[in-house]
Amino acid sequence: MPQAAHPSLEDLLEQARHRIQVTDAELDEARRRREAIANALLREFPGSRAYFNGSVAHGDALTPLTDIDLGVVIAEALHTHGPGKRGPLDLMERAAAAIRRELKGAYPKLTVQVDGCKRAVLVRFGDPVHGGEKDFTADIICAVDNLTGEGLYIPKVPTWSRSHPEAHTQMVLEAIENTAVVYAWVVRLLKHWNRRNGKPLCSWNIKALALGCIFEPMTQLAGLSIWFEFAADELEKGETADPARVAEKPIKLNKPRAEVVTALRHAGKRLDEAIGLEKDGYPLLAHDELAKLFNDEQMLPRPDQRAVVLEEARRFRAGRANGVTTGTGAGAQRARIPAKSWAP
Known part of the structure; x- marks a missing residue:
């Protein structure tokens, strides 16, 4: 019987990529948690819009999946917050309180941190989506539309910086x-x-x-x-x-x-x-x-x-x-x- 040909480099890469890519179960759970956070934020800030970024949104997540990224562009802060106006800290505190209020029942070990966070509200679920991992986290950006240019103002506590996630x-x-x-x-x-x-x-x-x-x-x-x-x-x-x-x-x-x-x-x-x-x-x-x-x-x-x-x-x-x-x-x-x- 002739010996089977050795896999090509492209075949080896294909096999390797499948070993490291996020599983459907991880993605489903991550998206469910992301949606729960987004809904809590939109109820806290009516008329605002949520956006998703990071590896889950970009389609390149690896396993084990340990975090998600999302943001809320806060409509009511359009004229009150931004460079030369109010900083982001009060919006971040409100976002954190809303997430605690709405998700704590489903995730008893949930913690939400603003202190010491320069860019994002940090959510620790106390409940990983992948067995063997210590936790699963979320970074939430409280952003404001830029009235004079492209993109958003995102927190850089105590002030703001420009970005376009x-x-x-x-x-x-x-x-x-x-x-x-x-x-x-x-x-x-x-x-x-x-x-x-x-x-x-x-x-x-x-x-x-x-x-x-x-x-x-x-x-x-x-x-x-x-x-x-x-x-x-x-x-x-x-x-x-x-x-x-x-x-x-x-x-x-x-x-x-x-x-x-x-x-x-x-x-x-x-x-x-x-x-x-x-x-x-x-x-x-x-x-x-x-x-x-x-x-x-x-x-x-x-x-x-x-x-x-x-x-x-x-x-x-x-x-x-x-x-x-x-x-x-x-x-x-x-x-x-x-x-x-x-x-x-």
């Missing part, structure tokens, strides 16, 4: 549609790479950079390769600007910028090496490099290392027969897709 979600959803969902798949894989490799970037930075380079259907493998190169090039120039062009400051990095760029270059080089090895006919070596990139045996296990050694020996023999002892340039023949920058 509604536009961010719309941009992400459009990218998902334009790429036949590949945008969300690649972002999910990148978020897992990020959390397994020291979290150099926040999730929104990953998505904002992806908005600048993943804007048509492609393989997940191509999307990752394009993103690593684009992200490193852009961050070498400076921090990522708000793709909605509203926030005053760029997106903060979790580590020094030079260190982040180095990590991205290293990851991109490893991915290109895997792609080159697969093209040259060494699927086990390619698999091994891809697994080392993600650094998670449960998400993407490494292949049998004895088989890897044998394939490396075969590669070495082939190299000697051709007069070389190293592989060819892994990224030399990679297809390029034009990228657009969000930098002003």
Whole structure:
């Protein structure tokens, strides 16, 4: 019986992505809790509108799911709150009281915190949606429409700052549609790479950079390769600007910028090496490099290392027969897709 072909890198990514994506049960429960909070806020602030953002709204949540993000744009505060007017603290206190009042019966261990919170009201349910996790939380933004420009004023206690979370979600959803969902798949894989490799970037930075380079259907493998190169090039120039062009400051990095760029270059080089090895006919070596990139045996296990050694020996023999002892340039023949920058 002929031996089955080794899975391609794209097949391995597909399998890995399914292992890390949020479950339907987690999503259903998260949405139920999100809706309960939104309803409490809209009853407290009649005529206002709620919006959803974060990984659940953007379609890129990972398992275990531990939090949700939402906001309320408060109609009655339009002329009373904002820069040069009242700060956000009283609105945040009212939102917190409404959530306690309406959700405490369903979640006896619920706590709602405003003290010490600069941006969002913090809800701790005391009841995780995924077994084995300590808790499930929600961040709630109490926002006000900006009468003189795009977007919203969101809390930066004791004052306000500009942002456009509604536009961010719309941009992400459009990218998902334009790429036949590949945008969300690649972002999910990148978020897992990020959390397994020291979290150099926040999730929104990953998505904002992806908005600048993943804007048509492609393989997940191509999307990752394009993103690593684009992200490193852009961050070498400076921090990522708000793709909605509203926030005053760029997106903060979790580590020094030079260190982040180095990590991205290293990851991109490893991915290109895997792609080159697969093209040259060494699927086990390619698999091994891809697994080392993600650094998670449960998400993407490494292949049998004895088989890897044998394939490396075969590669070495082939190299000697051709007069070389190293592989060819892994990224030399990679297809390029034009990228657009969000930098002003």
